[in-house]
Structure formats: structure tokens, C-alpha cells
Amino acid sequence: MAKDLSKTEWHGIPRTEIPWFPTINDDKCIGCQLCYVSCGREVFEFDDDRRKAVVERKYNCLVGCTTCATICPAGAIDFPPKDFIQKLEKEYKILKVVRETAQEKKTKKEYEEARAKAAELLNKVVTAVEFEVTGHFAERQIMAKFYNAIKDDPCDVIYISIETPSLKDCWKEQAPSYAKFRLVSTEYADITPYAEKIKQVLKDNNVVLVAERKTA
Ligand code: SF4
Numbered sequence: 577m578a579k580d581l582s583k584t585e586w587h588g589i590p591r592t593e594i595p596w597f598p599t600i601n602d603d604k605c606i607g608c609q610l611c612y613v614s615c616g617r618e619v620f621e622f623d624d625d626r627r628k629a630v631v632e633r634k635y636n637c638l639v640g641c642t643t644c645a646t647i648c649p650a651g652a653i654d655f656p657p658k659d660f661i662q663k664l665e666k667e668y669k670i671l672k673v674v675r676e677t678a679q680e681k682k683t684k685k686e687y688e689e690a691r692a693k694a695a696e697l698l699n700k701v702v703t704a705v706e707f708e709v710t711g712h713f714a715e716r717q718i719m720a721k722f723y724n725a726i727k728d729d730p731c732d733v734i735y736i737s738i739e740t741p742s743l744k745d746c747w748k749e750q751a752p753s754y755a756k757f758r759l760v761s762t763e764y765a766d767i768t769p770y771a772e773k774i775k776q777v778l779k780d781n782n783v784v785l786v787a788e789r790k791t792a
């Protein structure tokens with residue numbers, strides 16, 4: 577089934593409020609089917625009887641794209657004038673939405689990069705100790721405390737995963753959360769002193785050590 581992108585938004589504007597889509601001049605169309613096979617958004621169908629391309633899903637068209645018009649060998653495809661998009665951008669003040677989207681994109685990218693870095697680090701790890709802990713650490717900024725404890729040491733805490741059974745239970749009823757993380761070093765086989773620092777932070781914050789196991 578062909579995709580329907582008409583319910584999507586373009587930088588906060590409902591797609592159906594934007595009259596940006598191709599129109600085909602039937603007299604010029606030579607039925608080459610290039611637009612039909614090239615548009616990845618399935619805007620076109622091809623009428624075999626008339627040997628003409630047909631704009632079937634106009635709101636699937638990507639706002640600002642003119643690829644099909646550019647490649648049409650007969651010049652049979654038209655779009656609104658060039659300044660249409662600029663007027664639209666001003667009218668709907670989309671730049672604020674664009675800034676927010678750009679920030680989200682940047683944050684996701686930074687997360688992916690940090691994740692890749694951690695994976696790379698894991699490949700070089702000489703020693704790893706996995707900790708499982710439980711307690712009221714969410715509101716105690718325990719990660720910052722871990723960081724301060726080991727920031728000058730040849731080790732790191734990676735793959736921190738936190739599990740909270742329910743947000744309301746956690747904040748209102750003070751139910752404890754659960755976390756798992758690994759203390760790793762790419763330099764030293766014996767990281768006992770650094771593990772002790774982590775354990776001291778746990779103790780100082782009344783976080784219970786459930787398990788501690790060497791994984792590398
Ligand atoms: S690319 Fe142009 S000529 Fe070819 S089918 Fe599409 S509209 Fe017609």
C-alpha cells in the first residue's frame with residue numbers, strides 16, 4: 577500500500593495547509609515514467625491508458641523539493657514560484673520550531689557519538705566491575721558524586737542504566753530505584769581502589785550494593 581504523508585507536519589505546519597506539490601502539464605508529458613519511478617515519496621502514479629503520469633498523493637511531496645521537475649525530460653512538471661517557501665517561512669514564523677528541532681537533532685547525535693565512544697572504550701577495557709545498586713539516588717545526583725570521586729583516576733563508569741518501577745512511587749512514595757553500571761579501566765588490571773571509591777559514594781548516600789561482579 578502506498579504511504580500517506582498528508583497527516584504529517586512541516587516544521588509545525590500541517591502538511592495539508594501547504595500547497596506545495598507538482599502539477600503536470602498533460603500536453604507536455606511524454607509518458608517516460610521517470611517521475612513515477614524516481615519519487616521516493618510515492619507522489620505519482622502512472623496512467624497506462626493515457627500514458628501520462630498522475631499526481632496521486634500531492635501532500636506526500638517534500639516541501640521545497642523540485643527533483644521531479646528538474647529531471648523531467650519534457651519540462652512538464654511545475655511547482656509554485658521560488659519565493660513561495662520564503663513567504664511561508666515568514667508567515668508561520670517557523671524558525672523557532674527549526675531551532676528546537678535542530679537542538680533535538682544535535683542532542684540525539686551527541687548521544688550516538690557518546691554511545692559509540694563508550695562501545696569503543698569497552699573494546700579496550702582491561703578490567704570491568706559491574707555494580708547493581710538500589711536506593712533513593714535519583715534525587716541525590718549520585719552520578720555527579722561518582723564523577724567527582726573518580727574524575728582524576730584511570731577509569732570510568734559506563735553503561736549506566738536506571739530502572740524506576742513507577743515515577744509516582746519513586747517521587748511520592750519514596751520507593752527505591754535500581755541501577756546497573758560498570759566501572760572500567762583500559763589501563764589497570766586491579767581497579768580495587770577505584771571500586772572502593774564508588775562503594776564509599778554508595779555508602780555515603782545510603783544506596784545499597786546489591787551485587788558486584790568482575791566482568792572483564
Ligand atoms: S517525467 Fe515528465 S514526461 Fe516523464 S512521465 Fe513524468 S511528467 Fe511525464
Ligand code: SF4
Pocket residue numbers: 597598614615616617618619620636637638641642643644645
Ligand atoms: S518534488 Fe520531490 S518529493 Fe515532490 S513529487 Fe517531486 S520528487 Fe517527489
